[in-house]
Amino acid sequence: MNALRTDLYEIRMAASYLRRGMTGLATFSLFVRDLPRDRGFLVAAGLAEGLDLLQGFRFEPEELAYLGQGLGLPATDVEALSRLRFTGDVRAVPEGRVVFAGEPLLEVTAPLPEAQLVETMLLNSVTFATAVATKAARCRLAAPHAELVDFSARRTHGGDAALAAARLTAIAGFGRTSNVEGAARHGLRAAGTVAHSYIQAFRSERDAFRAFVEDFPAAPVLLVDTYDPVTGIALAIEVLREFGVQPASAGVRLDSGDLLTLSETARKMLDAAGFGSARIMASGGLDEYALEGLTAAAAPIDVYGLGTAVGVSADAPSLDTAYKLVAFDGRPVLKLSTGKRTLPGAKQMYRGAAGEPDVLATADEPQFPGREALLVPVMLGGRRLGQPSVSSSHLRCARDLAWLPPAARRLRGPEPVSVRHSAALDSLAEDVAGRVRESQNHAAGVAR
């Protein structure tokens, strides 16, 4: 694992803490400050990748060499950093659950240098994954009866992002992925038809369709829009008949043009030709907004291929995540920065029945009866406690999406579930802010 995969300031802070013996337990809370526009909920994700990074955390020999020679850290700092592993505890919201602004997705408690050093990698894992899982869940809600397929590999931000997107879309309820590595690594079903280039590589569209059905007779989905889609559909039907393909295993794919009209035309032509059970797949720049429109218009589309918009979470490619120190050495802390004020102390969140607000509370106050605690232990002393499967995370996600009130599920102008604070949390925040202001006023009096 690569401990250099971090911001320089993490290393400098850790070095400073180690020099000063500031190795008491610190708790950091990772949360999203505000939901992006048009997001009524988030689907928590990225924990799998984040915990992998924590478990493998260490500076390798060539990294240590760079700390010394490249960054000029003294040998004593390099030596101290070389011994660091992540030995802390993590409590987190399991992947697939829905969360809202201000709710911790995870809390890390570890000796201060360790807890600080992992900030960049944890923020990176959770932010991207939660954005993409959320986008995918919105697609799932927008076309509840269609099969959704992840087509994002070609335009995610790198190959690792594509691999992650395959898993994240599956958590949200996508049935297959075009990403072969994603399917192989995460045990998902792979999906794929052909590109326009395949059609172009043959002397005629008919030749291409024949070759494809001959080579992939099991469940051929013919791409019909390379030249003219209506001609393409007619040709596809001819070739499917010629090769005796069973209607239920045949399909056509539309990748351009007016998908509503074309899918209606395709459905009529297929039905008239005795291919009533052949499936229609649509793709090409689709997102949850397009799916909502096509679903409302009852477009006869059985399968949607969703690519770029989901894989980069196009209208919200990042989240306003923060990883904030909330306690150190037994002392709850906060910051007061304009617009970025934080709440002190380790926390717990409680969820009630549909329609009830969540409750954000201190970690040590009594449980709220009849409510479920959302943060659960996932790592103890640097060791993961089990690893949920993609399908169990998907079940959690499906259950939580069903729990969401309609107003929070809306694609545009949604109203998130509100989050109220426990009395104990509000009173702790008042106390700590008061103490900080007092000490600031004193400092200002001296400094000015």
Place this chain on the structure above:
Amino acid sequence: MNALRTDLYEIRMAASYLRRGMTGLATFSLFVRDLPRDRGFLVAAGLAEGLDLLQGFRFEPEELAYLGQGLGLPATDVEALSRLRFTGDVRAVPEGRVVFAGEPLLEVTAPLPEAQLVETMLLNSVTFATAVATKAARCRLAAPHAELVDFSARRTHGGDAALAAARLTAIAGFGRTSNVEGAARHGLRAAGTVAHSYIQAFRSERDAFRAFVEDFPAAPVLLVDTYDPVTGIALAIEVLREFGVQPASAGVRLDSGDLLTLSETARKMLDAAGFGSARIMASGGLDEYALEGLTAAAAPIDVYGLGTAVGVSADAPSLDTAYKLVAFDGRPVLKLSTGKRTLPGAKQMYRGAAGEPDVLATADEPQFPGREALLVPVMLGGRRLGQPSVSSSHLRCARDLAWLPPAARRLRGPEPVSVRHSAALDSLAEDVAGRVRESQNHAAGVAR
């Protein structure tokens, strides 16, 4: 290298081509169909990563096992795929150059199965990198006299994306990166101050400032906005004085609030205290639009930390890239799909003086005198031809940005440089489209 890092359809098409002996030379052209809103140009990038992938292309033993057992490909297909390497040629626009819609960023010529299989990885490398390099170049244009620092590692789409962003922002003219691995791998200068958690971890802000200056006396930049920024600045000045820090090596960082007003206040307070040469750094959700506003208002900010918005190219997180077959077996081809029509044949682009349109031409027509050809050979027979340094790509980028007309450089509502087609290209496109339509009409007559 991981050849499974692709879409299933690439593997199916390649298998079909191999079975049929369709291994003639194919040329694919990778281009951006349309520029995103508010983009007057693109900075070509991602070639370095893309060529790495081509050079290492192969199916590893465990990948071949998955092709057979996981995907059910017959042993003969698996055997044929196992022998594939990328043996083709690539011509490309060097990284850092500006390009416009419809201009090929690269053209691959290789036996059809190879050229097809690398589609997903090439699109993935080029799309993300070009989006981010472009976003970074816009920041460079928006604050021409400030130093820019890459702070994106915490919210890019994974760690590999962060590593890439460090390089891409450097090509666009950023001076440093917070990403330690990025600095180490690409020979860049690393930058880092401290997080708010550092300030909070001490009993008081003053104690934190003292510790930081003591531990990093060379060029301490104090983060002043954890509690109250004006008090923070006053305290910072006190501590800088107390430790005798030279003004020219000192700095303060503002990470929240009204950066214009706060930077003016900071400048006044620093100047009055004899710290006229101390630098002011600003960060916190900044993008090129914010930089343009602060630059126009003459905010006294010397260094900007730019993170998320650049690292995910927030307002254009992907590009409408396409990788299209333009010739196969000596025959130019195109597709006619609605809104996605392509131009046939291998191409060349020619660039003239500032203000002149680019010319898109066929690859084999005579050069245009007085104009520079933009596509240059970068890989021959599967081997890279040299590898430009980050600094040479940066020089190219700076030169091309200076070449851009002001209307193309505008951040909002820009007018891209226009691209005209050579007569030979238009006439080839007409010929090929005519032939395709004729063959389609024939097919339609038969099929309907």
